[in-house]
Amino acid sequence: MVMNKEMMDALEKNNIVWLATASNESTPNLVPIGFVKPLDSETILLVANFMNKSFENLKNNPQASVAVADISECPYQFKGTVEIHESGKYFDDAVEWAKSVMTQLAPKAAILLKVTEIYSVQPGPDAGKRVD
Numbered sequence: 001m002v003m004n005k006e007m008m009d010a011l012e013k014n015n016i017v018w019l020a021t022a023s024n025e026s027t028p029n030l031v032p033i034g035f036v037k038p039l040d041s042e043t044i045l046l047v048a049n050f051m052n053k054s055f056e057n058l059k060n061n062p063q064a065s066v067a068v069a070d071i072s073e074c075p076y077q078f079k080g081t082v083e084i085h086e087s088g089k090y091f092d093d094a095v096e097w098a099k100s101v102m103t104q105l106a107p108k109a110a111i112l113l114k115v116t117e118i119y120s121v122q123p124g125p126d127a128g129k130r131v132d
């Protein structure tokens with residue numbers, strides 16, 4: 001449930017994570033997300049700039065899974081429940097971050113993934129095993 005320093009560093013420095021969501025009908029949806037960083041050892045921030053199906057899915061079904069693109073740096077799958085912040089401090093900080101990178105960005109929400117499960121995806125005997 002708690003991310004270690006290596007996991008948090010990988011999330012901080014990786015350019016892209018893959019975000020998996022699911023619709024009410026259980027249709028999976030996978031997208032690359034660049035604006036991502038750990039806020040603390042149990043929380044991953046994702047900024048919703050262009051999320052469309054992902055955003056709808058999360059509003060209807062707040063379960064999500066994330067893995068960093070450079071899996072050799074961080075061979076883990078993070079799962080949890082999201083909080084959607086469309087105003088307030090998390091939202092304001094997300095807007096400031098996005099605009100500092102690209103002025104034309106206008107985030108619709110800060111998505112906070114509260115990590116509840118971490119699994120290894122490392123090939124071998126630990127593949128798929130829960131690590132927290």
Ligand SMILES: Cc1cc2nc3c(=O)[nH]c(=O)nc-3n(C[C@H](O)[C@H](O)[C@H](O)COP(=O)(O)O)c2cc1C
Nearest residue numbers: 031032033034035047048049050051052053054055
């Ligand atoms: C390199 C890259 C980085 C991206 N970063 C973000 C991001 O930080 N936030 C975001 O909302 N969408 C981002 N997108 C767009 C999403 O991948 C996706 O196109 C968007 O969520 C719409 O798909 P959906 O309707 O399935 O959600 C990025 C796309 C690429 C290719």
